Amino acid sequence: MEGNPAFQGAMGIAQQQTASPLSLSPEILQMLKQRMFDDSATAFQGGMDSISERMGASGLYRSGSTNQQFQNAAGQYGRGIADASRQVDTAAALQRNQDYSSAIQNAMAMLGLQQRPYEQIANAYSGGASNSNLGQPGPGGGFGEGLGSILGVLLAG
Numbered sequence: 001m002e003g004n005p006a007f008q009g010a011m012g013i014a015q016q017q018t019a020s021p022l023s024l025s026p027e028i029l030q031m032l033k034q035r036m037f038d039d040s041a042t043a044f045q046g047g048m049d050s051i052s053e054r055m056g057a058s059g060l061y062r063s064g065s066t067n068q069q070f071q072n073a074a075g076q077y078g079r080g081i082a083d084a085s086r087q088v089d090t091a092a093a094l095q096r097n098q099d100y101s102s103a104i105q106n107a108m109a110m111l112g113l114q115q116r117p118y119e120q121i122a123n124a125y126s127g128g129a130s131n132s133n134l135g136q137p138g139p140g141g142g143f144g145e146g147l148g149s150i151l152g153v154l155l156a157g
């Protein structure tokens with residue numbers, strides 16, 4: 001079984017996942033943050049343009065009200081960047097737990113597949129195989145029983 005290409009391929013995937021289990025790498029997180037920062041910057045620039053046009057049209061471009069609106073827009077921009085960063089970091093933290101759990105479960109499943117034939121051989125020797133016929137004494141007073149059980153398990157499983 002261990003020489004089977006399908007098993008080797010699955011084992012390679014499990015080893016790769018175990019070596020680097022995180023589905024959201026630092027590069028992906030940075031890309032997500034950058035995209036959200038760009039969206040915030042676009043919204044901020046649009047807001048600043050709107051304030052400038054509106055206040056310029058009414059002749060209040062240099063007034064205290066205009067400065068206050070600029071400050072409010074800058075504050076919203078800062079909050080938007082902080083919220084975007086927090087959302088990405090929270091999503092990554094939640095995903096990290098699932099990634100580790102998945103990597104461990106997949107590795108354990110592959111190790112179980114590797115171990116199962118050896119467990120079946122041990123069960124045949126001890127008479128505890130799932131097939132009760134394999135644990136019965138053979139003809140000849142049990143002569144060659146261990147070998148017959150091993151062959152029976154290997155042929156049946």
